[in-house]
Amino acid sequence: MHEFSLAQGLMNQLYQLADEHGAASIVAVRVSIGRLSGIVADSFSFGFETLAGANSLTRKAVLEITETEPLHRCLDCGLITDFSTRICSRCRSTRLAAEGGDDLVLTQVEME
Secondary structure (H helix, E strand, O other), X not given: OHHHHHHXXXXXXXXXHHHHXXXXXXXXXXXXXXXXXXXXXXXXXXXXXXXXXXXXXXXOOEEEEEEEOOEEEEOOXXXXXEOOOOOOXXXXXXXXXXXXXXXXXXXXXXXX
């Protein structure tokens, strides 16, 4: 279950941010998870909740997850389009490459 280790990495990042900003607690954490990342959001959330509950700094933290979609980039003209596109609307090329949608990004942290 690699989601638990990813949640642990997020916790380490949160502890560091709280220390840098002199926060007494973290109340909200927002992350985006790419649809192609291979991360199971429910498993990641479970890992986060388990770890957050074990530390007074994160005990009140609420995790909000946004799933992001990948895009296609045309390798001929560079147009970026929706991932469901199979042909470039600008140059009609079929040489499309997936872009994004494979990451886990901490987007916002609310601290007190």
